[in-house]
Amino acid sequence: MRPLKWFVTAFTVVFLFAPLVVVAIVSINENRYMDFPPEGFSLSWYTALWTDPAWRNAIVRSLTIAVASAALAVAIATPFAYVLRAYRIRLAPLLYSLGILPFMLPPVISALGAQVFWNATGHVGRIENVIVAHAVFFSTLPLITISLAMETMDPSLREAAQTLGASPRQTFRTITLPLLVPSMVTGFAASFVLSLNEYIIAFLVAGFSVETLPIKIFNSLRYGFTPTVAAVAVVFILVAGAVFTLAAMYGNLLRFLGADPSIVERERPAGEAPGPAGEIVREPVGAGV
Amino acid sequence: MSERQAPRPRTYGVLAIPLAVLGVFFVVPFGMMVVTSFYQRIEGGFYEPALLLDSWRRLFSEVFLERAVFSIGISLLAGALCIAIAFPFTYFLTRMRRRPHVALLILVLSALSLSEVIVGFTWSVLLGRAAGISNILVWLGAMDEAAAYQPSFVAVLLGLSYIAFPYCVLTLYPSLTRLDREVTEAAQTLGASPWGTFWTVVVPISRPIIMAGFLLVFVFTLGSYLIAALLGRPEHWTLSVFISDQASFNANVPFAAAMAIFLTALSLAVVGLVVLIESRTRRLA
Numbered sequence: 001m002r003p004l005k006w007f008v009t010a011f012t013v014v015f016l017f018a019p020l021v022v023v024a025i026v027s028i029n030e031n032r033y034m035d036f037p038p039e040g041f042s043l044s045w046y047t048a049l050w051t052d053p054a055w056r057n058a059i060v061r062s063l064t065i066a067v068a069s070a071a072l073a074v075a076i077a078t079p080f081a082y083v084l085r086a087y088r089i090r091l092a093p094l095l096y097s098l099g100i101l102p103f104m105l106p107p108v109i110s111a112l113g114a115q116v117f118w119n120a121t122g123h124v125g126r127i128e129n130v131i132v133a134h135a136v137f138f139s140t141l142p143l144i145t146i147s148l149a150m151e152t153m154d155p156s157l158r159e160a161a162q163t164l165g166a167s168p169r170q171t172f173r174t175i176t177l178p179l180l181v182p183s184m185v186t187g188f189a190a191s192f193v194l195s196l197n198e199y200i201i202a203f204l205v206a207g208f209s210v211e212t213l214p215i216k217i218f219n220s221l222r223y224g225f226t227p228t229v230a231a232v233a234v235v236f237i238l239v240a241g242a243v244f245t246l247a248a249m250y251g252n253l254l255r256f257l258g259a260d261p262s263i264v265e266r267e268r269p270a271g272e273a274p275g276p277a278g279e280i281v282r283e284p285v286g287a288g289v
Numbered sequence: 290m291s292e293r294q295a296p297r298p299r300t301y302g303v304l305a306i307p308l309a310v311l312g313v314f315f316v317v318p319f320g321m322m323v324v325t326s327f328y329q330r331i332e333g334g335f336y337e338p339a340l341l342l343d344s345w346r347r348l349f350s351e352v353f354l355e356r357a358v359f360s361i362g363i364s365l366l367a368g369a370l371c372i373a374i375a376f377p378f379t380y381f382l383t384r385m386r387r388r389p390h391v392a393l394l395i396l397v398l399s400a401l402s403l404s405e406v407i408v409g410f411t412w413s414v415l416l417g418r419a420a421g422i423s424n425i426l427v428w429l430g431a432m433d434e435a436a437a438y439q440p441s442f443v444a445v446l447l448g449l450s451y452i453a454f455p456y457c458v459l460t461l462y463p464s465l466t467r468l469d470r471e472v473t474e475a476a477q478t479l480g481a482s483p484w485g486t487f488w489t490v491v492v493p494i495s496r497p498i499i500m501a502g503f504l505l506v507f508v509f510t511l512g513s514y515l516i517a518a519l520l521g522r523p524e525h526w527t528l529s530v531f532i533s534d535q536a537s538f539n540a541n542v543p544f545a546a547a548m549a550i551f552l553t554a555l556s557l558a559v560v561g562l563v564v565l566i567e568s569r570t571r572r573l574a
Contacts, residue, residue, distance in 0.1 A: 002483075004484070005377075005381045008377045008381060009378065009381055009393070011374070012374060012378045012393075012454075013393070013396065015374075015454075016396055016397070016400045016451075016454070017396070018415060019408070019411030019412050019414070019415045019451070022411065022414050022415045022421065023410070023411045023414055026414055076306075076307045076310050076311070077307070079303045079306060079307055080304070080307035080308070083296075083303055084304075085293075086293065087293055087295070087296040087300050088295055088296060089296055089300075089304070095304075095308070098315075099311065101315075102315050104508070104556070104560055105512075105552075105553055105556050106508070106511055106512025106552055106556055107512055107514070108512060108514060108528075108529040108532050108533055108549065108552070109319075109549045109552060109553050109556075110315070111533070112322055112532065112542075112545055113315070113318030113319045113322045114318050115536060115542075116318060116322050116325050116542065116546065117314070120321060132314055133314070136310065136311065136315050139307075193402050197402070197404035197405070197407075198404075199404070199405060199514065199515055200514040200515075200529070200533060203533070203537070204533060204537060214404050214406045217404075217406045217410065218406050218515065218518075218519075221406075221410060221519065229410055230410075230414070233403075233407045233410060233411060236402075236403060236404065236407055237399060237403065237407075240399040240402040240403065241395065241399045243402075244394075244395045244399060245395055254390075254391070254394070254466075257394065257459060257462055257463070258459075258462060258463030259383075259463065259466040260467045
């Protein structure tokens with residue numbers, strides 16, 4: 001069993017790392033063409049990311065879409081999740097299914113629907129079309145995180161507030177909403193990262209006029225290779241690695257991914273308190289996605 | 290949230306906002322797509338209202354059936370490949386000490402957050418002639434001349450498995466951390482080897498989550514667009530690529546719409562199967 005364990009783990013690590021290592025090597029190649037082993041060392045492809053206006057515009061456009069659509073997704077999901085979990089609504093399971101449906105289906109379906117819709121309105125090829133399409137598609141993520149937070153929320157907190165004379169509106173503003181903020185942030189972050197990486201919806205909705213970063217990468221792969229693409233890939237990988245390392249150091253990554261609480265507690269090194277950040281991410285989202 | 294309150298009129302007002310957004314920007318576009326599938330395609334990339342079954346009839350054409358069978362086949366294969374590696378990997382992962390446990394999870398999450406376009410690009414480099422595996426082999430003296438392994442079927446399969454692998458690990462992870470250690474310890478006390486325990490105890494009791502994970506990976510790879518577009522030739526295109534190609538470059542939106550509805554039905558059927566499996570295991574547990 002032991003050799004098998006080592007083999008499977010090593011195989012997986014090599015499988016996940018191999019393409020990343022090759023791209024990292026290509027990205028520092030001095031030559032315009034890909035070579036292996038690399039010749040010379042140069043960081044010029046990284047500076048080109050920001051100095052070349054075409055790449056810079058694509059980066060800014062993608063960030064704009066990601067921030068706006070993630071904010072809109074949270075704005076759609078929060079009242080939806082709150083009402084469905086706090087009130088006795090008939091058809092609540094059906095409405096919840098409608099909320100997670102866009103994300104469960106292959107993205108090309110949402111993409112084609114949005115294309116047909118915007119064509120009919122005559123409002124074609126605009127950045128706001130992409131923002132709305134992404135917001136609807138990714139609103140599933142905050143819907144899941146916020147619904148889970150509503151379910152795990154201690155009802156006595158709200159009851160106490162109401163006993164002390166708070167109106168329902170005051171209870172929502174001072175008790176429920178602050179308790180929902182961590183799950184709103186988690187949902188925002190997940191939508192943001194996925195929107196930044198999304199290709200097919202952005203392409204079918206406005207791909208010929210709004211060139212996002214993934215579209216720009218794809219186009220530059222089609223019309224000849226530039227090592228800049230390798231540099232973009234490395235930046236993405238480093239950012240993702242850094243975000244999750246921080247989440248593991250300051251948050252409770254294992255709980256967040258849905259690990260059994262006993263494992264999370266047992267394996268925490270002795271003397272290490274589950275700091276304030278550890279309390280923030282406690283919804284198991286990974287399981288639902 | 291044990292006690293749910295009775296809704297008041299204002300509650301429905303609050304609920305109406307997200308429902309209106311979802312209705313206008315998801316349900317209406319979907320309905321329009323259904324209607325469009327009956328429209329008449331006209332040259333130049335447009336379409337006009339009509340009530341034709343042409344696009345639906347084309348779903349029985351050889352070219353579509355070939356794409357559909359190919360997509361389902363390669364997605365099933367990628368799902369099986371993922372589960373075969375991800376299940377033992379996740380099992381070992383949940384039994385590691387905290388530090389390697391967290392480090393491997395970070396690696397999995399980093400791979401998860403990579404854009405498909407970047408995954409496609411990295412594999413095209415790795416399998417390409419210019420700076421890929423074959424160059425390392427040439428450099429080591431194991432090969433005479435560099436070779437290109439993409440575009441090819443194996444390249445598409447590897448790419449699909451790569452993007453699906455992290456999802457697969459994350460769907461298996463919550464249940465495998467809950468796998469009762471006493472069960473495996475009992476099996477070993479009764480004389481089973483670790484290998485025997487894995488095969489005769491861990492795998493059988495995990496069968497429902499293996500099935501659910503496999504089906505989720507299947508739907509996920511079915512929706513992948515860029516991997517097949519970047520690592521395959523047109524004969525390796527999946528339905529998603531074919532649909533987008535019809536919708537943009539071939540400008541046959543009605544046919545694309547009919548195919549998208551087929552893909553919706555297929556995905557819904559598979560997701561329904563997952564829900565069924567999960568509700569059944571919950572009842573048994």
